[in-house]
Amino acid sequence: MTAEPFVVVGGDAAGLSAASKCKREAPDREVVVFEKGPWVSYAHCGTPYYVKGEVADLTDLLSLSPADAADRGIDLRREHEVTGIDTDERTVTVRGPDGDRHEQPYGDLLVATGAHALTAPIDGSDLSGAFSLHGMDDAAAIRAALEPAGEATVESLGGGEFLDPTVIEPYADWAPPETVAVVGGGYVGVEMAEAFTAHGLDVHVFQRGERLLGPFGEAVGERVGTELRDRGVELHLGETVERLVGDDRVERLECAGASALDVDLALVGVGIEPNVALLADTPVDLGDSGAVAVDDYGRTSVESVYAAGDCAEARHAVTGDFDWVPLGLTANRAGRAIGQTVAGDPKPTGDIAGTAVVKAFAQECGRAGIVDHERARAAGFDPVSETVTTASRSGYYPGAAETVVSLTADRETGRLLGGSIVGTDRAAVRIDTVATALEADMTVSDVENLDLAYAPPFSPVWDPVLTAAKVLNGSLEPSEG
Amino acid sequence: MTAEPFVVVGGDAAGLSAASKCKREAPDREVVVFEKGPWVSYAHCGTPYYVKGEVADLTDLLSLSPADAADRGIDLRREHEVTGIDTDERTVTVRGPDGDRHEQPYGDLLVATGAHALTAPIDGSDLSGAFSLHGMDDAAAIRAALEPAGEATVESLGGGEFLDPTVIEPYADWAPPETVAVVGGGYVGVEMAEAFTAHGLDVHVFQRGERLLGPFGEAVGERVGTELRDRGVELHLGETVERLVGDDRVERLECAGASALDVDLALVGVGIEPNVALLADTPVDLGDSGAVAVDDYGRTSVESVYAAGDCAEARHAVTGDFDWVPLGLTANRAGRAIGQTVAGDPKPTGDIAGTAVVKAFAQECGRAGIVDHERARAAGFDPVSETVTTASRSGYYPGAAETVVSLTADRETGRLLGGSIVGTDRAAVRIDTVATALEADMTVSDVENLDLAYAPPFSPVWDPVLTAAKVLNGSLEPSEG
Incomplete structure (x- = not known):
């Protein structure tokens, strides 16, 4: 029996992990990957460090080249956009680089379409000089805008054969900006504040709430705020940016209320949304989050259709x-597990713990699980938290640095729900314990006795x-005895 | 009811943790701690860094002073040696600083007598200039021997009110040594090789086996060996040191076979033994290891007698x-848990995972669980191991360093049995995941999906x-299918 091919929509982490694993486990299975752009399998999380200049070439961020994919027997088609899915006929409609469309039958289909940056709440996000950072082209464009006029080329930016020159052309003749507004104080905002500071810009971070890095909790947000200020970043907390204004090019940022700032550049990092438009006319269900609903094997509500990566949900531990x-x-x-499942050896995609780490200048920040009390209560828990400040090493040992750990548990059961950490000395990886x-x-008792x-x-x-576990356990005890 | 006091034998980590916790939970309970020497509650693991000079004063290593203990309501009696225990009468015999003996009744008794350095296999370990490193006095003596003649004083060594001048007197007039032999390539040997190197000595490490840091497994031992050689330490592997010889002062080291080395100083770090002599005439059982047998609450075979710390066993996870x-x-x-138990709120002492970390110059080493196959088989497992070399960070990010991880699992069940890690970039704390x-x-599947x-x-x-878990899981799979 010759099965119809395993078709993958999206050539980034989830898609190419699935394709690679499927080819390894079932070498005879045809695997076709459609990627609408020129880039495949790149390290999205590395883009701020490319903008910062710590990573020299854009192509350094590639983890798998098209040639590598070919070597693995993957039929990778870049510049091919999937524009429709027919789950009855089991075909996808593909538009090639020349604009022609064709139908591609599939035996199994993986939707790995990723996500896109939100800009909608901010008017004027489409002005020149107003960027988001979601993908390689964005990274190249921002770095082009930071370089002296006339110096940014595909070659100087390390764009290799993949960077389309039209991406950077609009910024090639710009004088380097002096003042930049970063809109949003999440990971991208914090990382980009560091990147822009490295280029000597006056950096202003605007955050709607009163704290940076909201999902990391209060203790982390406070410390990161202090760190950014200490590094010369001006924080505008509790400010809602309404619009970017300018005559073709962004010149000014305006907030709700009176405040405003003249800027040369703006980076809007207010969140991302899953790319699910392709599924609108299909019976594939979305979850409450708006991302694709899946089961523990990454299967959607429609047979033989899988979803993984930034467009899909996952089970929270x-x-x-x-x-x-x-x-x-x-x-x-998830991509790797689905590749194995499609190859005939079903494998669960694994739970997520919501683990995330981020660097904010010298501060290493980590979080896992449920940190926010409102969220914990919504999930049926009665949350109790404690925060401790301790040393990263024995106090007498050189280099011992303050480390702040918050842990949250359910009062009745004592179960650990989540935690966060911040500090300058090996703090981030300690979240792996949590x-x-x-x-x-x-x-929490189990944790205390680790x-x-x-x-x-x-x-x-x-x-x-x-x-932190000792202290939190102390807070839990009265209700036990 | 007035209970007889909680009596603790030994004023270091286990003893004073128990005393402190008991007083906190049951402030009215009388707690008496007997410590035979002048030092209490010090950071044993910090002594190599004191010798190295990274920790300036010996007293920096104290975590609880006698005054702190008094503030907590603990009746701490230094220079009081417990010389006998009568478990029928529930008394201990105590010899005070003036040589007088008295009987002290106890309601509960904690034996926290610690361990002592083994020197027995090496003849001549009692020569002047032949040291072991087990305790504050050893650390002070070694540092005195390293200082220029006439410069070492209680004050210069940061000995505070606790260091007996007679401890350092024998070394006060020594010229600084030039060549040192470190006998034993375990933690102490590796840490002290670093410490002596920092003082500019020619350092020779003698190890009976073919690898350093045996309990950390082959991959760690190999890498640490390379690191030490790169730092100028001469390794003598597979050499059994038989004796230290000299005329009053150590002058020469002789191995089985022909090899020998002229030395000015020797550090013997070939292991430690639990201090259990005090229990010889009591019905308190020892375990197979030779340390005190206890249950999950630290209780010995005799009612109201507990044991904890370096003299006692613990349950392996x-x-x-x-x-x-x-x-x-x-x-x-364990001390803290026993303190709580004695105070009337029983608390298990917790399992151990055999987790250990050690620094060898720039290499950070960690191990946990069962790494050795022979040991795994003895425990009824069928061990399978894999070792991987990966980067500590994304490969394109500056500072990414090779990190070597070994994991061991049981073939039939797939259960993780142990692991080790070595690398220069945040490697050690990653063992906490294991x-x-x-x-x-x-x-291993669970770990792979973390x-x-x-x-x-x-x-x-x-x-x-x-x-490492992915690779090990791959090795386990064939026997499953």
């Missing part, structure tokens, strides 16, 4: 419900996570 | 059996531990 937390590992892991404990459904690493150069006797 | 793994966190945690997974009885932290500055998309 703490709530047991499906949720949309678009992150790189989740995409890679993530692992969450996936094991540990209680046998974690201790040696003076790396950790105090009681690791910061253990200290 | 992987085997479920009791084992002797004397480490700092275990001592603190330790947490071990305590949760995770399989939602661990990813951001280019801190970790590749697939964290090194995840990559």
